[in-house]
Amino acid sequence: MRGREFAQWLEQQLIEQEVHEPEAEARMILEDLGITRLTMVTQADDPVPAGQIEQAKRVLARRKQRVPLQHILGYQFFRRLQLTVNGDVLIPRPETEELVQLALDLAPPGARVVDIGTGSGAIAISLGLERPDLDVLATENSGQAILLARRNAKALGIKVNFLEGDLFEPIDEEFLPLDMIVSNPPYIPEENIPGLEPEVRDHEPIEALCPGADPLLFYKRFAAEAPALLKPGCWLLAELESALAQETAALFKAPDWQSVEIKNDMQGMPRFLCAQRS
Numbered sequence: 001m002r003g004r005e006f007a008q009w010l011e012q013q014l015i016e017q018e019v020h021e022p023e024a025e026a027r028m029i030l031e032d033l034g035i036t037r038l039t040m041v042t043q044a045d046d047p048v049p050a051g052q053i054e055q056a057k058r059v060l061a062r063r064k065q066r067v068p069l070q071h072i073l074g075y076q077f078f079r080r081l082q083l084t085v086n087g088d089v090l091i092p093r094p095e096t097e098e099l100v101q102l103a104l105d106l107a108p109p110g111a112r113v114v115d116i117g118t119g120s121g122a123i124a125i126s127l128g129l130e131r132p133d134l135d136v137l138a139t140e141n142s143g144q145a146i147l148l149a150r151r152n153a154k155a156l157g158i159k160v161n162f163l164e165g166d167l168f169e170p171i172d173e174e175f176l177p178l179d180m181i182v183s184n185p186p187y188i189p190e191e192n193i194p195g196l197e198p199e200v201r202d203h204e205p206i207e208a209l210c211p212g213a214d215p216l217l218f219y220k221r222f223a224a225e226a227p228a229l230l231k232p233g234c235w236l237l238a239e240l241e242s243a244l245a246q247e248t249a250a251l252f253k254a255p256d257w258q259s260v261e262i263k264n265d266m267q268g269m270p271r272f273l274c275a276q277r278s
């Protein structure tokens with residue numbers, strides 16, 4: 001098979017498997033095989049080595065079992081990072097790249113920033129890489145996730161302090177008050193879990209997806225606990241369930257909070273809470 005035919009065949013296989021984004025997945029598999037966009041142009045008519053075709057077939061066979069491609073390849077791209085991921089952490093999503101941008105835009109120089117529920121470390125490590133002036137700390141209650149986040153930061157040479165524990169509890173007094181809180185907490189309502197794609201429902205940690213019976217649990221805790229930790233005028237930025245955007249925003253009331261805003265993601269869905277401490 002020649003390069004061009006191979007790329008078409010690969011995408012067709014993924015279309016037949018009814019994967020969500022066949023073109024993007026085909027591109028990721030090709031890149032993983034060392035076949036870049038440039039190679040596709042310059043060597044489109046060259047025969048593809050048999051070993052690469054066999055490797056692609058192995059990936060497709062696992063993908064057919066609805067194993068997420070990121071688990072098969074072992075990584076996910078996130079902004080400027082290539083993060084190792086596995087079944088212990090949520091696979092970082094494109095919307096969360098936008099949450100990081102909001103944080104980058106609003107964080108004052110030298111700010112102390114905390115990422116709550118860091119998972120793979122995606123938000124915290126991106127902030128550390130893209131804004132070396134920030135002092136970044138991250139908390140996470142899964143010990144396995146913390147190990148992976150530390151491994152990711154180390155591999156990328158980024159300094160982030162990762163602490164294991166419940167929400168704000170592990171933060172040392174010396175790190176307070178905070179200039180910013182960023183979080184992508186679990187927010188999928190329990191009743192939506194059975195209807196999720198099998199890749200998500202059967203392979204990603206349920207504790208990273210779903211907060212339990214109360215879908216607003218984390219936002220209620222943020223609204224109540226964060227004012228004691230955040231400097232006046234500083235921001236709490238959190239990803240949210242679009243169907244619950246208004247209920248989520250309504251939790252952040254005066255006198256503790258001012259200027260509470262919901263921002264849309266690139267798909268036009270309400271996705272981010274920006275709440276300013278009074």
Ligand SMILES: C[S@@+](CC[C@H](N)C(=O)[O-])C[C@H]1O[C@@H](n2cnc3c(N)ncnc32)[C@H](O)[C@@H]1O
Binds near residue numbers: 093121139141165187
């Ligand atoms: C939606 S995932 C987000 C992971 C990562 N920040 C990202 O955006 O890809 C939520 C994370 O919060 C963690 N988590 C759940 N409950 C927590 C708690 N009470 N305290 C700290 N972290 C928690 C989960 O283990 C999971 O890693």
